[in-house]
Amino acid sequence: MRVTIAAIAAAAAIAIVTTASAHSFKNGDLEIGHPWSRATLPNAPVAGGYMTIENTGTTDDRLLGGSTPAAGKVEIHQMKMDGDVMTMRPVPDGLVIPAGEMVTLAPGGYHLMLMKPQKPFKEGERVPLTLTFEKAGEVKVELAVDKPNAMGKADHAGHASMKTQ
Template identity: 50%
Template sequence: MSIANAGATPDTLVSATSPVAQKVEIHSMKMDGGIMRMRPLPDGLAIPAGGRMELKPGGFHIMLIGLKAPLALGKNVPLTLRFAKAGAVTVQLKVEPVTHGMEGGHDGH
């Protein structure tokens, strides 16, 4: 997912919710001494003025925690993103297999 900020001031993705999960967190993922570390971003994710932020496996991403039912490939999942300045924006995400950024024997979980 790519988030663009067409405004003249920075904004911050502060939280997200989805009816398909008990909780949604904004995470960072990076290599640390050969170990992949994933951490929630309690202060949110800054989106620069006139800029764009890419969310994807292996980097900044949205984590759906406590799924209420299995996600079906090809179906759409609603996700409401809450920004500090822009407010709430609801998007539809298509469920796809995890293939990008997960090299090295991961099984997609």
């Protein structure tokens, strides 16, 4: 069987495009870009969930929370400075995703707290997560687990071609 260089190049291009689109998720007007988490230590009581959520529609939506078989509960939290003290609080009424805008869930700001993980999150694995929105309903995504000290986009060199709008 003869395989040409053009055929190999075409197959490689398809693989790259498939991988790139596999980590962006869309439901109606919402686009979720590169959901990720950090690897956790054994017996860690929580894990974080981070991503971008873009609302390309003309009406606001609201992230209400989520669920995963990998943890007991998923909550939306916000970290912020209160004077010289960093505080973290749940966001019980959900997080508004304004029409025509993007909201970033990242370390040090808004994020998801996955309470009571069933097992440690290991670098390189994917964690299933269902996000619940007021209007868009449920959106199934996967958190790509990165190194324990990852801080965001810059730490995801292996995912550089992934859509992260």
